[in-house]
Amino acid sequence: MSVLYRTVDQVAVITLDLAPVNSLGLALRKAIRDAYESATADENIKAIVINSSQKVFCAGADITEFGTEQSFADPSLPSLCDLIEASAKPVVAAINGMALGGGLELALAADYRVAKTGAKLGLPEVNLGIIPGAGGTQRLPRLANVNVALDMITSGVPINTDKAVEAGLLDKVYGVETDEEFETVAIEYASTLADLNAPVLSCENLEVAADSYSDDTFSAYKAKIAKKTAGYYAPNRCVDSVEAATQLPLKEGLQREAEIFQDCADTPQARAQQHLFFAERAAGVIPGVDRKVPLRDIKKVAVIGAGTMGGGIAMNFANAGIPVTLLEIKKEFLDNGLAKVRQNYEISAKRGRLTEAQVEERMALFTGTTSYADLADVDLVIEAVFENLDVKKEVFTELDKVCKPGCILASNTSTLDVNEIAEATSRPEDVLGLHFFSPANVMKLLEVIRADKTADDALMTTLKLAKTIKKVPVVVGVCYGFVGNRMVAPYSREAFRVILEGATPEQSDLALTNFGMAMGAVSMGDMAGIDIGCMAAEANRETWEDDKTYQALQFNLKDLGRLGQKTGRGVYIYEGRDKHNDPEVLELAKAIATENNIEQRDVSEQEIVDRAILMLANEGAKILDEGIAYRSGDIDLVYIYGYGFPAYRGGPMQYADELGLDEVVKRLKHYQQSLGEYGERWFKPAPLLERLAAEGKPFKDFQKM
Known part of the structure; x- marks a missing residue:
């Protein structure tokens, strides 16, 4: 049974009972309708309550449908919402927890809404690339006002009960302790309505408050959100649909909403955003691993290294209320690290994100030490020392000596072989990598x-812990650079290579930011440090030793001491945060091109995008085929959350799927031929890419078991 139905005196109680979140799939919708029709047909029933037996009221539509x-x-x-709104008997929605999406739309169709303190109301459909499609854009502005509707619908951010009362969405809020108590008071409220012959309240009889909008409200709102929503399709259509509520009667407004909903649903952005929604949930399913395996208890954590990365990693655990010990080799380094952590928290306090009391609470969770012996009782240790295999192996040898049995030993390496690190211990089963991205307390x-x-x-424990510290975890296998840094190498290579071929650094960056990347690869290289990029190339020499131009520009800049932002000069010249093209770099690029017989020419923006972005997808295909990633969605999550890939494109693999893998192969082969020896070396389509393209299948249908 997905719905429980009972009567209490003259009140019918329809209880949503579909674990875990009352998703409004067809079965639940039918059950609600049947219960509703029983209530309306019963002459003894004077009022109806719709409530929930779950911890949430209703999380909305079943997205799998x-x-x-x-x-x-x-x-x-x-x-179903229209049916409930047409009731001749008062309907009370009793919201005990989250009412999201279709769940809130169901409540908006009721005549009265009551909530338990702590409940949240939201319409998050915009995060899936669509608009609310069951009356949300039409009923919400009628019950509240235009600004509330626009803010809620375009942001997808839920509001609390205080704001909901202020907006006019809730009739009563009850500060009861339990859901049982809440059900009792909700039934009593409905019974009172019946005794008073309270009217039914249809949105059909309501107009949007004329003083809540003007002729330019909607165009001004689009301008207000333009920067934040650039590239997305749904936000502006949300505004259009709310505007329709001010122009049309409810019935016609609902028809317009349905048209806009369908328009949004059939867009690359909606497919991309929904792909990411499912990918994030699938990422926790690891082939061959029982999701119900008993987990290890993580009550205390240690971080080796109190530098920028180590301190940032440690902050994640303190933020979640988990005590953390920071270890450094010298007290001076330790003191500096703890001071930096405090400084970060105090900056947050100045910005109003924390109170001074919260700063002290979090700092109280930190313990500093210079002795490995003090790590004997921790449940997880994360090593965050210099990216050198020998140094890391020495650390793990020490940890193996002092850490208790069952303690998880993790390396924050970004490129190195975790299997080799594990072999430095007598317990490789306890060893894995936890690669945090900088800044570690933010990314x-x-x-x-x-x-x-x-x-x-050990693996499943860390996945659960990642959620606790508000991270998006993606399980990957062992290879140089894993998924993210392995793929960024060919992406960055092409962004720099086009400079040798005649593009300016600014053109390279602009092509990628116009595509939607948070930052161009050239600027990213300057920010990370030219020397760091060269060091990574040297460590991964097999990928470029037979191409003397690979990162030639960066190595020349390194030799000139131009290391990027930190030295004021890299590819660009820096004046504070402002950067400028440097004629000397253009001359250097021209000299390298001449020396290596590279023709300089006009390089189009589309070519830059193709070469950089399709290199991501091509390398991703190799990673999938090798089993380094289990699913294309895992790769996409890495690039969305770690590398600034635009979410409205869904990640490099989803972008390739949207283009069509046959088209991706066609474009790669074009560059393979047109770029001569260089193209032949780097642009050969990956075997998996060619296989899937020939079969007419997308990456998302492939999973390496």
Whole structure:
């Protein structure tokens, strides 16, 4: 049973009972309709309560039905909301927890809404590339006002009960402790309405408050959100649909909403955003690993290295209330590291994100030490020392001596062989990689590197812990650079290579930022440090030793002491945060091109995008084929959350799927031929890419078991 139905005196109680979140799939919609019809047909029933037995009221539509016949089958969610709104008896929505998306739309169709303190109300459909499609854009502005509707619908951010009352969305809020108490007071409220012959309140009889908008409200709102929503399709259509509520009667407004919903649903942006939604949930499913494996208890964490990365990593755990010990080789380094952590927290306090009391609470969770012996009782250690295999192996040898049995030993390496690191211990089953991205206390991505002997319970424990510290974990295998840094090498290579071929650094960066990347690869190289990029190339020499131009520009700049932002000169000249093209770099690029018989020419923006972005997808295909990543969605998550790839494109693999893999192969082969020896060396399509293209299949249908 997905709905429980009972009567209390003259009140019918329809309880949503579909674990875990009352997703409004066809079965639940039918059950609600049937219960509703029983209530309306019963002459003894004077009022109806819709509530929930779960911890949430309703999390909305069942997204797995999107695009299927089930989503349109009778009763559809819009028709169910219309049915409830047409009730001749007062309907009370009793919101005990989250009411999101279709769940809130169901509540908006009721005559009265009551909530338990702590409940949240939201319409997050914009995050899936669509608009609310069951009356949200039409009923919300009628019940509240235009500004509230625009803010809620275009941001997707839920509001609390205080704001909901202020907006006019809730009639009462009850500060009761339990859901049982809440159900009792909700039934009592409905009974009172029945005794008072309270009217039914249809949005059909409501108009949007005329004083909540003007002729330029909607164009001004689009301008206001333009920078934040650039590249996305749905936000502006949300505005259009809310505007329709001010112009049309409810019935016609609902029809317009349905048209806009369908328009949004059939866009690359919607497909990309929904792809990421599913990818994030699939990332926790590891082939061959039981998701219910008993987990290890993580109550105390240690971080080796109190530098920028180590301190940032440690902050994640303190933010989650987990005690953390920072270890450094010298007290001076330790003191500096702890001071930097405090400074970061105090900056947050100055910006109003933390109170002074919270700063002290978090700092109280830190312990500093210079002795490995003080790590004897921790449950997880994360090494964050210099990126050198020998140094890291020495650290793990020490950890093996002092850490208790069952302690998880993790390396924050960004490129190195975790299997070799594990072999420095007598317990390789406890060893894995946890690659945080800088700044570690801000970036959401966490690459979880599964070594050959990593135990299932250690792996699954870290996945759960990652969620606790608000990271998006993606499990990857062992190879140089894992997923993110392995793929960034050919991407960056092409962004720099076009400079040798005649593009300016600014053109290279602009092509990629126009595509949607948070930063161009050339600027990213300057920010990370030219020397760091050269060091990575030297460590991964096999990929470029037979191409003397690979990173030639960067190596020349390094020899000139131009290391990027930190020295004021790299590819660009820096004046504070401002950067400028440097004629000397253009001359240097021209000299390298002449020396290596590289023709300089006009390079189009489309070519720059093709060469850089399709290199990501091509390398991703190799990674999939090798089993370094389990799914294309895993790769996409890495690039969305770790490298600034635009979410509205869904990641490099989804972008390739959207283009069509046959088209990707065609473009790669074009550059393979047109770029001569260089093209032949670097642009050969990956075998998996060619296989899938020939079969007419996308990357998303491939999974390496």
